[in-house]
Amino acid sequence: MTAKTRRSSKRELILERARSIFTxxxxxxxxxxxxxxxxxxxxxxxxxxxxxxxxxxVQVLLTEADKYISDLQEKVQDYHTTEEKIFQYLLNRIRRYAEALNVSQLSFSSVQKVEPMFQDLFQKIKNEEIDFLQQLLSEGIRTGDIEEVDAHELAESLFVISDALKHERMIQEKPYHSGVYNYTKVEDQLSMMIRLIFKGLNLN
Structure with missing residues (x-):
């Protein structure tokens, strides 16, 4: 085993153990x-x-993010319409996010502290998610499920709006009283948002 391989193996061990401790x-x-x-x-x-x-x-979060994004992308294939796929992706994304915060006991103030220091890494994840939403929209256009739209612009808008709902709920929820985030209201808001956007753009 080379020194580089040993170092990589040790890093993986540290991340594995650190994840358990953070949890x-x-x-x-x-x-x-x-x-x-x-x-x-x-x-x-x-x-x-x-x-x-x-x-x-952050490296623990990135490892988990890669896993959950891959899992979410696979799950949306069980749905048929573009609207269903996008809604289910964003819905389960929010649910996973809430689960991660509850497990790690990470407060909103902690998220604010960590995010600015690793903007490039978080931007990478964001870009991957927007690209996937764009792929879903482009596929919907190609198959005639939805009308012609700027797939990238709409994908970015969907991502930004859903993220805004998520972060707004974090601020309002104030989990430091109970230690648990409840995202039920966000799920309802997301459902309404998706319906209105698709209906407003005449995508049904």
Missing amino acids: EYGYEKTTLDDIGSECGLNKASLYYYFRNKEEIY
């Missing part, structure tokens, strides 16, 4: 000492693999 204690209460202890490393040794706790956490 149990939450982002804010987890320390590098906690993570290092689970991996058989001291705090100083962790810096060889990651710059800080924030980088470890």
Whole structure:
């Protein structure tokens, strides 16, 4: 095993153990000492693999994001119309997001702290999701399920609006009282939004 392979393997182990710790204690209460202890490393040794706790956490999120995006993209194929596919994708995306926040016990203030430091990485995920929505719309146009529209512009708008609903709910929910986010209202708002957009654009 080469040094590069050993380092990569160790990084994967750290991320795996860190995910469990973040899930149990939450982002804010987890320390590098906690993570290092689970991996058989001291705090100083962790810096060889990651710059800080924030980088470890974001890498854990990215790994999870890749898994859930792949899973969501596969699930929408069970639906037939473009509207159904897009609604189900955005709906399950919000549900997974709520689950992730509840499991990690991440507060809205923590999200605000982490996001600015890793804008490039979050932008990468955003672009992948918008590209997928665009593919769904383009396929709908090609098959005659929906009329001709600017698929990229509509995909971006759908993503931005659904994200706005999600973040607005985070602010209003104030989970620090109960430790749990409830996104039922967001799901209802999303359903109404999708119906209105598709009807307004005469896509049915």
